[in-house]
Structure formats: structure tokens, C-alpha cells
Amino acid sequence: MNRFVVFLFLIFSLLPYFIYAEDSFKGWLNWRGPELTGVSTEKNIPTKISLEKDSLLWKLPIKGRGTPVSDGKNLFVLGYVGEQEDLSERIYSIDTATGKINWELSFKDYLSDVIYDRYAIGSPVIDAETGQIYVLLTSGQLVCVSQEGKILWQISMAEEYGRNTYPNGRTGSPIVVGHRVIIHSVTNTWGEMAPPSDRIYAFDKISGQLIWISTPGRKPPELKDSSFSSPVVGDYKGEPALFYSTGCGNVVCINLNSGKPIWRYRLLFGGMNSNLLLYKNDSIIAVHGKENLDSTKAGRMLSIDINCTSGEIDEGKFVFDKKCEKWRNDDVCAFSSSPVLNGNRIYQTEDSGNLLCIDADSGKLNWQLKIGNTQIHASPSLVGDVLYVPMNDGLFYIIRDKGLEAEILSKVQLEGNCLGAPCLVNGYIFVFTNQSLYAFGSNVKQIERKYTYLVNQSVEDVEAKYLEMTPAEVDVYVGSTQKFTLFALNKKGQRIKQVDPKEIKFSITPYGPGKSILNGEVLQNEYKAPMDSSYSFGVIQAEWGELKARARIRVMPLELSGIDFEEYKLKDDQDKQDLKYQWHAAGKRWEIVKKDGSNVLAKTIDNLILQRAVTFIGPSDLNHYILEADVCSDGNRRVMSDVGLINQRYQVVLRGNSQLIEVSSNIERFKKELKFKWKPETWYTMKTLVDHDGTKANIHVKVWERGGEEPKDWSFQVSHDQGHKNGAPGIYGFSLNDLKAVYIDNIKYRKSK
């Protein structure tokens, strides 16, 4: 071999490791690609693949149900590893060329209803400006991570914003728009947000502080499901707008700058999970696989005129009517697979395993190809006229759109089920199954995205149209202070400048129907919570000229010396009163009643959808605290109910029908039981403590008949490897079938010494 050949060999063998940084390189930063349409603009993605070495670059034993994202150099994925107790979700940074793991972060599930290892359905998103990675975990934790793998901030959506959990584990991908990171979830919190609804949240992508919450959809009974669709970004009457599909079966449009709902259009009974497509910036294309409002046939694809004016006002929001539909196709049925849009061609895999090509202007079918028995969440991606189609059964197709028909170019059987979409970047195809992460392609010249690390670096329009106050909602401890930051935004939603607090008039204003006034005081942009208040809530308003903003505040005690509910004035033994504390998910689930001569908290038994209550009563950053309360269940030989406490993300429950104490944190992941005989119509005192020794959480429980002597020793102690280090105190009640109420009284928590 001569020197020149050796030189060429070296050059070509090292090529993958010469990485060029380009500003214009788009990468595959979010799960639906650069334009949120499932389309890659790259040209060198292979059209034939196999499981042989020359095609399968690498494969990692990381399980996942979402979509990898990449900036060219690195791949960022949400996956999971382990079984049973040691299962954890992990965020990985992986070298695209070699499959080498740069770093990984591990997170354990807590207090979720997720079953059957349905983890890692969501996908990370990379911020194009800073390179920061945002992930919504299955537990509802929203995590911001640096390129180097450092956690910059995290929010426990369940404990801090009342996010609901569902067995299906369907957790969507955040999106980043300007200075905001945006997610949506079904939540039920406090005040006007007490009823469950599919709400959308914008957080400051740098600080993690809340910018706004919006409630564009409906509460139950229209709200039936969660939804894991990601919002798409467009323009509505000259201002940026977000469009997404909700768990209440609506397509909604909201103003990005304020979060204010603009319109909604209800398509179906049930939740809508597929991503929307924005077509020609004047229509939204939506698809679903559930009950239509006006047909007994399930499923529909349709196009909606986003600028439609036909409809009516309902609860202050504009609701489109049928005249806003441009077309509909009732032969399409897709429950959660998302469509691809290329030019005027839509590609959709539907429940029955067909791949469809549909005309985006008319909704008419161009062609269809049966490629499986079924499809669930998995979605195609596209380059040019070539589709990359993962199917639920693990078959991964490469299919060319030949105009009037489709041609299968390649097909491989992957191990496990495909539930996400392929990531197409830099000549690579990355695809997840619930068994492995696959990388196909060949090492070619790599390009990586160049991050500016600047946010809103150039703002041309400096006319202030909106006032943005962060945090827009916050829990403040008794006796502590909270500062607020205010920005002026232009019409495009860009931050023009930070407003000097001296220019702003702050005030505590009456809140809600009860005209609640927040205790404490405001000095410029700083709120100080009083020392002498246990729970308080309300709003602070900021006025800057004609522009206004507000923040919702709850004052939370760091320690609770004991709530006995005697402050409620019940008329007689039959009287009931609503709970007035602004606890998450407490409304309609708990009420104050008289029992055994005193006021107590009772689980409501008049609405089956609320037969279980998981209610957080304190801040989520507490740790190493003793939580105790008196508890009781009605019952007989056939039926008792369940009652308990939540301490540092561990649910400690007295199960009535099973006659045991159960400690769990997601029952499938971590559950320990102790047989324990307890009687109906009898009060018990429960005391719990969780301490973390650096490697494991130790959960201590004792239960004794109220009035008796407290046992000296803990009656039940369990440990959880790498368990939870902090978490909000809470209460639990499950009156199955609404037959027997449970009661709680004398709730207190304090830091353990």
C-alpha cells in the first residue's frame, strides 16, 4: 500500500470525527423534526438498511417508546433500563457516530399510575439557541439539562401544579419557542384551576419560572383522557399562536405571548393524541381514532380553517362550528400516530396498519398500503419522497411515494415494539423500540449545530404590547419572600426589555369568587409572606401603564402544627362544608363533616370519577419530615375503603379490604406490604417518616388505635434503593365504588430531628 492510499484511508476513516459546526444546520431537535411536520431536509439518509454491520452502525440496550433527537454531534434520548424496583428513566447523551454514551441521568418514577413499564414515551427537545435539553418524564417531572449533562432546573408537575397521572404513561414532548419551554398536561390545582382540564404551561427556559398557564379546553365530562400531542407553532392575526389537541377532544389555538385562548373546535368524544399539522399557515390538519360527535363511525382526518369566524362564544371562548372545516375524510382512523406533511401530501399510519397518502387540499386518498395488523403510537418520518415507517410490531419500513402508489424499498424486523418516530440526521437513522435503540447509516461527513447561547439576541420591534411577570404562580413559605421579574414583550412575543420595578405599580387584589385577599405585603416587586399564617392564597397584580400582569400565590407552612377542622362551623351532624384550603386536587374530593363529635375531613362519596383522592398539602422540596394524622374508614365484612398519607413521594396506605399497610411509590415499581388488622368505624393514628441516608430512602410507619399508647418502635420499616430525597406531604383516600367514606383528622407535619 503506498503512502497516498494510506493517507486517503486515514482521511476517510477519520471523517466521522471531523465535525463541522454550522449555524444553518437544522438537526432533528424535536420529535417531529425541523418544521414540526416529520420531514427532514437532509439528502443523504439511506434508503436501504439491514441488521448487518455495514448498515446497523450500533445498537444499545436502552428501551424507549419515544423519539431520539439530535443536533448532529450528539443524540439525546429518553429511555429506561432495569426491571421492577430498579427500573429508572434515563436521559442520555450519545455520540451519534459511535454510540458511546457521553453521560446519563437517572430518575425514578414516583406516585404515578403508569403500568406495564410504559416509560419513556415522551421525547427530549433541544433548544436551538442554548443547546439545553428539556424532557418531561413519565412521573411528570420537567427537567432542564445542559449539553454537559448538568441538571439546571426541574419541576415536579404533579406536586407543584397538580398534574394528573394515567396508566397509559403517554407523556408528550415539550417544545421551545423563543424564551419559553412549553408543555401541556391534565392538571387540577386550586382556585379557578381546581377543575381538571388539559392545561398548557409556558416556563422561562433559563430559570424554569412559570410565565403563564392557559386553560383553553373543557373540564369533565368532556375531558376524558390525557393527550400527549405536542403543540405546533403558527401565526394568528399577526401574532404567534400555539395549536394543540387536547384530552377533551378539542383542537385549540392560544396566543403564545399571553397564553390567552383564541378558539377551540371540538372534534370527538375522548382524548386526541396525534400531533397537528399546520398547512400553508391557514389550516390545521387533525386526525383521531375515537368517537366523532356526529357519526357512529370512529376516526376522522380533517382540515380546519384557523382564521374561521363561524361559531359562538362559550364560557368566554370562541368555539368554531362545522363551517370551519375545509374537508373531512371519515375513512382515516388513527388514535395516536402522528401524520407527516410534505408539500400537499399527508402520510398517516392508521390503527389497522395501513399507511395512507392523503391530499392536503382535498383530504382525498392518493394511495394506501397495508403494512401491519395494527399501529399504535409510532409515526413515520420522511426525507424527499422516502418514508421511514416504524410499526408497532417492530417492523421498520422504508417506502417510496411513487405518486399513485408506494414501493417498499427496505424492511427490517427490529426487536420489540416501535412506538416513536425515526430521527433522521447527518446520514443516520435513529429509531427506538421498547427493547433497544438502533442507529442505521454509514459514517459520513458530520455537521453539528452551532449554538449561539444568546436568547432573543436581536429585537427589531420595540413597541411594548404585553407585560410578562414571572413567576406567574408560586408557593411561598410562611415568613419568606418572593421576587418577581417583569418583561415587556412586543407583538411577536419577544422580550424587549426587563422593566424596572420602580416603574410598576404592584398591588394585592381580590381573587376568585370569594374575593380572597392574600395575606402579607408587597414592596415593589417583592412579596413577603406573613409569619402568622398557615395557609393563604390570592393574587398580586402588576400594572405598567396600560399593560397588566398577575401572579397567583399560595402561602404554605413549612411545618403544620395540626389541622383539626374545628374552625368550620357545621350546623348539625348532617351538615357538610367545602374545604377552603387551596390544596392541589382537593376540590370536590374532600369535605368537612362531623364525625364522632368533632369536625373531620371526609372523602366525598358522591362522584365515582373522584372515588380516589391524592392531595398534596405542602411544598415539594420538603424532606426528612414526620407526617401524621388520625384516620378512619366506614365499612362492614364485605367492604372497607383505603386511607393514608403521602410522605416524600411514598404513599403509606391502610388497605381496608386487604387488611394491610402498603408503602408504595408507583405500585408496580415499589410496593411493600405488612399484614395489619384494622377495623371499620375505628380511629387510628398514622405516623410516617422518610429519611434518606445517601444511598437509599428509609420509610418508617407506625399505626395504632387512637387514644392508645403510641408504640415505641416503628411497626413497619422498608428501604428503597436510590429512593426519593424530597417530596410534598399529602393525604390519600380511596372510597372504592363510593360505598364507604374515609376520614382524616389532626393532620400535622414537622421536620424530623
Add this chain to the structure above:
Amino acid sequence: MKYLCLFVCLLVESHIFAEDWPTWGKDASRNMVSAEKNLPHTFGKKVKDSEIEFEIAGDLNVLWKAKLGSQSYGNVVVSNGKVLIGTNNENPFDKLIVGDHANLYCLSEQTGEVLWQFVAPKLGSGKVGDWEFLGICSSPTVENNKAYFVTNRCEIVCVDMNGLSDGNQGYADEGQYIVGPKGTKKEVGPKDADILWVYDMRAELGVFPHNITSSSVLIHGDQIYVNTSNGVDWSHTNIPSPNAPILVCLDKNTGKLLGEEASGISEHILHGSWSSPAKATINAKDQIIFGGPDGFLYSFDTTFTKDADGYSLFKENWRIDCNPSEYRKKDGIDIKYVKPEGPSEIISTPVVNGDNIFVTIGQDPEHGEGLGALTCVKLSDKKGVLNAENIVWQYKDIKRSLSTPSVTEDFVAAGDYSGNVHLLDRKTGAPFWVHQTGGHIWGSTLIVDGKIFLGNEDGLLIIYELSKTLRILSKIWFEGAIHSSPIVANGVIYVHTNNTLFALKKK
């Protein structure tokens, strides 16, 4: 005389070959095999350029069609000139009742016209206990002009087959029942169901139904046997009512509880309980055969014993695991439920034929595809846990199945959720052929007139020749998924999609 003979012959022939289908599985054996003859296998209109494919959108051999709701899992029964079918309320028959309800239609066998309907409000528990839009999923059992079925509300209900057109007998508060306990009482009329009694299994037994209450009632003398549908909660691990019975016996005349299962089956529920009981007889003694939510097949006596508190409890004869041992454990460790290679419950119905019971194992379709087994069990008068000696054969090349097998003297036919149809040798369990239909299969096979009928989720009804060699006679494309099982009654084949019932008859 010649004509009289011919008339008598015709009369005899029509009598022989025409029979009702009054319960799930036709009778207490649950074996979906009919002796009817001369049935067509081409319907609708022929698909262009195909010899065997048809679309139902035509009138060839279509007697009538009836619009249903949007989801219809309740299978058809036919009795005494009436057709009963469960559906939801998305195509409201009574325009005053709108929104999500569960319906049972009683139709004219001749025309498909709705004679009356039973309507139940949803429980309002969400997906965990009464999944939205599922409707009445139970296939009723009809006897002596009364129909017995279970509702979405976890109730056992007995109705008069004439509806309220002949007055209100028994239970008198139909107007309140329709709107639920909190609703404003509705005025009822002759097109409403006449409820004779209602037994609420949640209130009376503490049952916690999972997703939906569904099974078919078995009648034995004055007794009826019913699966309670007790199950897990949201966590799919916690069983809120581990002490509630899985199977109960009521007096069919009064709806009074006579006995309840006390074998502790609820403690071992894998998910939900939806299998229907069957009846077998051995040595002149009747046994109730039941496919458990733990994957075991059970036999119970039809007499009960009393405990110290006066509760009347079932006597278990025997049980046998229908999961091959390798589905339960690997290297001594339990294989997790729902894993494709893991254990399953029994959702289909055990079929009693001769001295054998045939049963498949499977899981909720939401759990996906996985390993299954079709087991031929020797009917036994032993007591206790039966061992491998009582398994005649076990066929493990079938996937998870919701399908109730059809058994003839020579064949066993069954579908699996993965879309395969299997035809096996009745004596050995060896497969003659397996055919992939291309869509998931929820329903069961019907064997009649030398043919096998089966529908799949793609809306495809496939009709095979019943022979050792695979031969497809026809494929009929319906508009919408078929989640049900074809049946035949009085010369008419009934097939329904989620939103339409078709009565198919040779013209």
C-alpha cells in the same frame, strides 16, 4: 298424498335445520357449532377483478341491516322471533336520551325494527370501571320470554322480552333507572325495557369492576351463574376487592343471591374477569365450568355450603392451570404479567364437548400480542388441583386469544388476537392449517354448514371451508371493525360491525 308427504318433509326439514340462538355459544356447552344447512357465503356485491372478495355495500343475500351505536361488543342472540344486541347510545333510538349510555336493543327477527330498548346510564367512574362508550357488552341469555344479562353498571338484570308494551311487571322504577339515581325520572313507554329485577354487584358484593362488566349468564334450573367482573384498579396491580366473589349464583325468578365463589380467586386476578360460565355433566352430575381471571379453569358444584356468618359459598370441585408452566416462571422467577412471554387469564369461554373442555388464554387487546395456548382438558370428577394427566393436549402455537373455540367431532377452530385462524385435529391438537387474516381478531369462529365464519378488526369476514386443507370460500369486507362473533339462527347469519348489524340470508 304426494304433496302432503312433501309438505311434511319440508316441515320436518325446516324444523330440523332452524333453531334459535338464545345465549352466548348457543347453549350451555358454549360450542358455536350449528347444524343448520344451505347457508350462503357470498354477500353484498363482488369486488371487481376478484372471485372471492365481496363488499357488504350491496344487497346480495342481505336480509336487513340495523343501525347500532358506535361500539358494539355485545353479541347477538335470537329467540322466539326477537334479536337482542348490546351497543352504545351514539345512535339514539330514543331521541330524548342523549350522550353516553349503554343500550340493549330488542329487534324484530323478521325486519330488524327496534321493538324496545334497555338503556343504562354510565357509572361515571371513567375508564377504570365503566369505560366510555363501551355500551352493553354482555350477550344476553333468553329463556321463557325473559332475558338475563349484565350491565355496564355491574348489575345483573332480568327483563321481560315483550318490553313495556304488555305492561310493567316486577321492578317498577324503569323511569328512574334510565337516568340514574340523581337524574330526573323519565317517562317510559312501550318501546322501553320492562325490568323484572336488578342485582347490583358493586353495592351487594363490593365488586370493583375493571374497565367494563361483561359476561354471559348461564342458566341452570332456577339458578343463574354470573361472572362479577371483579378486577384491578388503575395501578393494574392493586386489587381493591380481593374478597369479593368472581362468580355468583342468583335465583333466576327473584334475583336473590343464592351462593358465591369463595375459592379466593379474586386475590389472584391478573387484570379483569370477563369469561362466561359453561355447564358440563359427568356421571350424571352437573358442574359449572369457569375460566378464571388467574388463568385457571375451575369446576364448581351446583350446591353450596354455609359459613359461620350465614354466607352461602360455592364448593369447588377442581381447578387446572391453562397456562403452560413456562409462561408462569423462568429460571424459578415469576414472569411478569403482560409481558409477551408471560401468563394470561381466560377471557374466552370454555367449551364443553363430549368428555372434554376446550379453552384459550388471552389478555385485554390493549396489552398487545403475546403467547397463548389452546388446552383440551379431560372433564373430571376429581377434587383439588388437577395435574398434567388431565390435559389431553395443549396447542401452544396459538397467540393470545379472546376467541372461544368451535369444536366438532373432527376439528377445533379458534382465532387468536394476532389475526390467525387455527384449525386443529380435535383428538390430538395438531394443526391442519393456520391462516393469517391480516387484522386482529376479537371474535370467535362459527362452524356451520361445512364452513367456518370469522370476522376481524379490519372489517373482514372470512369464510373457510371446514376441511383439513386451507380453502377460503369468500372474503366479505364490511365498513368498520368486527369485534363480534357471527352466529346463525333460523337460516339467518348475523354479523355486526361496531355500528351496524347485518342479517344475512340466502335469497
